[in-house]
Amino acid sequence: MYIKEIEFVNFKSFGKKVKISFYNDFTTISGPNGSGKSNIIDGILFALGLSSSRTMRAEKLTDLIYNGDEAKKPDFAQVTIRFDNTDRKMPLELDEVEVSRKVRRTKNAYYSYFYFNGKAVSLGEIHSQLAKAGVTPEGYNVVMQGDVTQITSMSSVERRKIIDEIAGVAEFDDRKQKALGELEIVRQQVERVDIILEEVRTQLEKLAGERDQALKYQALKTEKIKFEGYVLLSKLKDARTELENVDKELAGKEEHFEKVQVLLDERVKELEALEQALETISLEIRKKGEDEQLQVKREIEETKGEISRCVDSIELSESELEDADAKRRKAFVDIDSTKGKVGELEEKIEVENVRKESISSELSERKTERMLLQSRIADVDAKFAATRDELMAARKKLEDIKNEKNELIRNEDRLLDTLRRKSSELRDIENQIRDAEAAFTASDSDTLSVQYEIEKLTENLESLIEDRDDVESNHFRVKEDIKKLETRLHSLQQEYAIAEARVRASEQGGGYSRAVEMVIGASRQNELFGIHGTIAQLGKVDRRYAAALEVAAGNRMQAVVVDTDGDAAEAIEFLKRRKGGRATFLPLNKMRDSRRLESLSYD
Structure with missing residues (x-):
């Protein structure tokens, strides 16, 4: 254009x-x-x-x-x-x-x-x-x-900038710096999001614990209502038995009352007979003398007193019998209520004992888990500290290599400037030689002086050629050093990436996830069958390639290898019942063998 x-x-x-x-x-x-x-x-x-x-x-x-x-x-x-x-x-x-x-x-x-x-x-x-x-x-x-x-x-650096601008390299450098800045911003945002996700994950774990406690409370509450129903049914059964006993006792009391009533009727009849006898005696007394009458009256009075005493004793016996019955009923009621209270207290004691045992077992499990977590945290902290030290050392090496590379680039620029100056001086000397040769052909009188100048210029030319060769050899050596430094820088960058990946992995938490640990523990306790283990447990690799494998595989190292998809389904149901989370399963019966490479070896 x-x-x-x-x-x-x-x-x-x-x-x-x-x-x-x-x-x-x-x-x-x-x-x-x-x-x-x-x-x-x-x-x-x-x-x-x-x-x-x-x-x-x-x-x-x-x-x-x-x-x-x-x-x-x-x-x-x-x-x-x-x-x-x-x-x-x-x-x-x-x-x-x-x-x-x-x-x-x-x-x-x-x-x-x-x-x-x-x-x-x-x-x-x-x-x-x-x-x-x-x-x-x-x-x-x-x-x-x-x-x-x-x-x-301008200096060589400023001219280099102008050439980069003309060639369009400066624009790409600006875009690169802008992209790197945006990448840094994105990285900071990702780190901030990771922190937020970690907080949300902690909150979710806390809420999951509270949810488990709430579900446990709800289950215990339902069980409590069921047992209270059982207690009420038992009380109703006891009340019905007591009612039958009371009915039987009431029938006995009514039978006794009928017997007492018959006895009372007999006594009344006896009293009536005595009254008739008394009237007969009174008539006889009237007929007889006064002394006998008085004697009879006294006997009558004594008989009446005896009768009244008998009646009083009968009434007293009846009242005592009624009091005894009332006390007996009250005693039965007190015994029933006491039995009910004793039963309730025994049930409460039994429930509290069960709860105490469950709490004790749960407390021991929590203590064991805490000790395991503390040991894991200590191991992760140690690994993190070691990895952090490696990362700092790698960063320091990287900065030293960068500084050394920059210094070599500056030396290369200086050598290039020297080479350009020497080349320009060489061209000037060649021009002077050509001018001298032309003057030599034009004038024979200046032959000696021109030859002297030619020899002098030739010596200068040879020295400049030697200087140029030295500069070129130095330039070649500098290029070789730069290539070696770039190779070393590339290897250090790879080490830095591996160390950074390890640090991120250690920051995210070591060990397996809760679901994978639950599956492996159930397999060890023979609750689940067909479980072979995780990829990290089954895979074997040389120690030199372990870091590369960890970085490449990532979370896939926690995948669990099982025999069949049925075993995987049982493990998934087990996790659902225990609310253990999610895990990845690799059923061997659903996986096809890929073409094996000759360079791979299998243990």
């Missing part, structure tokens, strides 16, 4: 519409001072928005409008550039691309417009389209006056 044509309208010294054609590869413009050669470059900068107005030798954009005679005072200026896009350097399906800019002056201010293929766009859109073709404001697509002198006076 190249500039095909530039069109000026009222721009600086171009007071009318002017079109300038350009050709492919190379085009030169010549003319006397003040003829407008620099204005063409200013027009390119103006139209493409590659520079400010000060760079174009103007205080403000309105100073770019043609300011000719009084008869012609235009209020706008416009520059249009047409690019040849037949090579599709700009990703558009057009053979010609047109970029135009127009500045218009008003009473109070001015306005600037950009056009891309006749459509009004912004400066950012213009730069975006030009950047696709490698034209940027920061680049050296347009070389201004003084730029060449400035480039020659």
Whole structure:
């Protein structure tokens, strides 16, 4: 892609519409001072928005409008550039691309417009389209006056930066740095998310424990209600038995009452007989004398007293019998209530003993788990400390290698600069030799002096050639050292990645997951069958390749190998019943043998 044509309208010294054609590869413009050669470059900068107005030798954009005679005072200026896009350097399906800019002056201010293929766009859109073709404001697509002198006076590092910008490497370096920055931000966010996930995981474990306690409480509550029903049924059965006993006792009491009633009736009959006898005696007394009458009266009174005493004793016996019955009933009631209370207390004692035993067993299990966790935590802390020390050492080695590499690169740059200077000096000496040889052929009188100068220059040339060879050999050695350092840096980066993976693994927690440990423990206790173990337990590898295997396999090292898919289903049901979580199972009957490589060995 190249500039095909530039069109000026009222721009600086171009007071009318002017079109300038350009050709492919190379085009030169010549003319006397003040003829407008620099204005063409200013027009390119103006139209493409590659520079400010000060760079174009103007205080403000309105100073770019043609300011000719009084008869012609235009209020706008416009520059249009047409690019040849037949090579599709700009990703558009057009053979010609047109970029135009127009500045218009008003009473109070001015306005600037950009056009891309006749459509009004912004400066950012213009730069975006030009950047696709490698034209940027920061680049050296347009070389201004003084730029060449400035480039020659720059250091090698600054010139290297300019070459990178021209070649487009600087843009990729900026993108790389930006991507690395975003990657660092993402890494920090991932670490923050990992911390949040760890907290959520801890909270979930805590909630899972509380849920288990709640489910246990609910089950115990249901069992308590069931046992209370059993107790009520037992009490009802005892009450029915007691009612039957009371009915039997009441029947006995009624029978006794009937016997007492019969006895009372007999006594009443006896009393009536005695009263009749008393009346008969009274009649006889009346008939007999007074002394006998008195004697009879006394006997009668004694008999009445005896009768009353008998009646009182009968009533007293009945009252005592009723009191005894009442006391007996009360004693039975007290015995029943006492038996019920004793039964309830015994049941409560039994429940508390069972609960005490379960709590004691659970406490012992928790203590055992705590001791195991403490030992595991101690092991993980030791591994983490060792891995952290290895990581710090690897980081330090990496920084030393980077510093050494940077120093070698700087030495290489210095050697290259020295080589360039020596090469330029060598070319100057060769030119002097050619000039001397030409002078030698032109003048025989200066032969001796020229020969002397030639010998001197030849010696200088040989010394410079030796210096150049030394510089080249040093440059070659530096390159070899850089290659060795890059190889070492690559190996250290791999070690650093492995150490970092180990640190992340140790931070996430060592050992197997709770589900895998439950399955392995059940297999050892013969609760589950067909369990062979985890990949980490079954796999055997040389110690040199263990770290690579751990990094590559990751969490798949915890997969459990079983005989059949039925064994896997039983293990999954076991985990569901125990609420142990999830685990990955590899049934051997569902896995097909892959082609074995000759380099692999099986134990």
